[in-house]
Structure formats: C-alpha cells, structure tokens
Amino acid sequence: MIGVLLLLLPFFLYIAAPQIRKMLSSGVCTSTVQLSGKVAVVTGANTGIGKETAKELAQRGARVYLACRDIQKGELVAKEIQTLTGNQQVLVRELDLANTKSIRAFANNFLAEEKHLHILINNAGVMMCPYSKTADGFEMHMGVNHLGSGVTTYSVHPGTVNSDLVRHSIFMKWMWWLFSFFIKTPKQGAQTSLYCAITEGLESLSGHHFSDCSVAWISAQARNATIARRLWDVSCDLLGIPMN
Numbered sequence: 001m002i003g004v005l006l007l008l009l010p011f012f013l014y015i016a017a018p019q020i021r022k023m024l025s026s027g028v029c030t031s032t033v034q035l036s037g038k039v040a041v042v043t044g045a046n047t048g049i050g051k052e053t054a055k056e057l058a059q060r061g062a063r064v065y066l067a068c069r070d071i072q073k074g075e076l077v078a079k080e081i082q083t084l085t086g087n088q089q090v091l092v093r094e095l096d097l098a099n100t101k102s103i104r105a106f107a108n109n110f111l112a113e114e115k116h117l118h119i120l121i122n123n124a125g126v127m128m129c130p131y132s133k134t135a136d137g138f139e140m141h142m143g144v145n146h147l148g149s150g151v152t153t154y155s156v157h158p159g160t161v162n163s164d165l166v167r168h169s170i171f172m173k174w175m176w177w178l179f180s181f182f183i184k185t186p187k188q189g190a191q192t193s194l195y196c197a198i199t200e201g202l203e204s205l206s207g208h209h210f211s212d213c214s215v216a217w218i219s220a221q222a223r224n225a226t227i228a229r230r231l232w233d234v235s236c237d238l239l240g241i242p243m244n
C-alpha cells in the first residue's frame, strides 16, 4: 500500500503543483492604476523579475527604460514587450552596476533625455557569484547589490523566485529545478515591487520593508538608526560622495 502511495506521490504533486504554488505565493498587486505619461526605469530588466516588472509597467502605459548591462539582450526583451503590450515606448539604455563610471553616464544621459523620473525599480542584483571585483575594486556582491544600486525608498523581498539568479551555483540550480513547481514564477515575484511602485496612498510607509505586498518584519540591526547612519557614511566614503 505504502509503495503504491509513494509511486502516486510524484503524479499527485505534478497535478497539484499550480495550486500549491498559488498557496505559497501570496501577495498580488491589485492596483488598477494606469501609467500613461509616467516614466519608469527598471534595472536588470532583461530577465527574471525585472523583465516581468517592466512588462507590467509598459502594459499600464508608462515609458519604460530597461537599464541593462547587455544591450543586445535588452533590445530583444524590449521588442518582446513592445509586441506584447503594444507600447512602443520601451527603451534600452546601458547600465553596468559593477562600474561607477557606467552608473554616472547612465544617470547623466537620463537627465539629458527626461525631465522626470516617476518610478525607479532597483531590481538588478547578483547572488553567489565567484569571488570577483567591480571596475572600482569592490567585491562584486557589495559593489552591485549595495553600492551600485544605491539607496532605495522601499526595500522589497520578492520571495523565492524561479529565475537566473542561481546561475552561479550548480547546487542551487539543482534545488531550484527540484522545487520549481512550488516556488514563485518571475511574474509572481514582481508583485511586491509593482505594489510598492504603483499603489496609491503608500507614502506614509516610505522606508519600510515589504514582502508579499505587505509591510514585513526586519531585524533589530536593520532598524538601528546608528548602524544605518554608519552604513550610509561608509558607503558615501567608498564612492567618494560628499556626506550630508
């Protein structure tokens, strides 16, 4: 009997997977806000969560800049989003967060092109990449995820999402594959960023941390104003930005 049940288990999991994944991925951005006339920048928009975020913003009518380090990949995705949404205002601009010269050039070009930036999604990031340094000599994770992306108004955790993030670890790739039926899709992973970017009336919660489209708990260390100030000062110092 147990043997039969074990044999049936994979079949049951396969059938039930969409329901199980739905149960585990709570948090959907239900805002119906339209974004025509708004300008958005999504970093790392050529794949994963960033791509889905950019698609949704374009669907709602925003002019969306895909800020990517690989222009060719970015152009392919821009075409795909234009075709899918009918919004031709999906533009690709070069941005390599592992190089502060590239970040400054991106910012200067953007300021020359646009008067306003309404939505900034600092999405690009790396995980578990082999030890390497950015063009400015910072360790890659520190350089790209923290110093490169700068300071965000909201911080969000997308949940565990099936994306290219685990590309540097065979073990994690294998784990992601094994559990792929249950972890979030990139579209589900994009919901919290979208929620924070477009939901009206969230201003009073600025600076909070969000997960599954709600304010989420953060550790005592992350709430410590002295540590935050020190991190800010050290980051400015590393980047040669005058402190204020």
Ligand SMILES: NC(=O)c1ccc[n+]([C@@H]2O[C@H](COP(=O)([O-])OP(=O)(O)OC[C@H]3O[C@@H](n4cnc5c(N)ncnc54)[C@H](OP(=O)(O)O)[C@@H]3O)[C@@H](O)[C@H]2O)c1
Binding pocket: 043, 044, 045, 046, 047, 048, 049, 050, 067, 068, 069, 070, 073, 095, 096, 097, 098, 099, 122, 123, 124, 125, 126, 127, 144, 157, 158, 159, 160, 161, 162, 163, 164, 165, 166
């Ligand atoms: N997936 C998860 O479970 C999970 C969990 C927690 C947090 N997150 C965060 O969510 C964000 C999106 O991750 P994802 O899951 O969508 O991963 P992903 O599929 O690997 O996408 C990451 C994006 O960041 C870009 N990127 C990496 N280094 C860059 C650089 N130096 N300059 C510019 N762009 C760079 C990548 O561009 P290339 O394609 O050119 O490399 C890619 O477009 C990341 O910040 C990640 O840390 C994800």
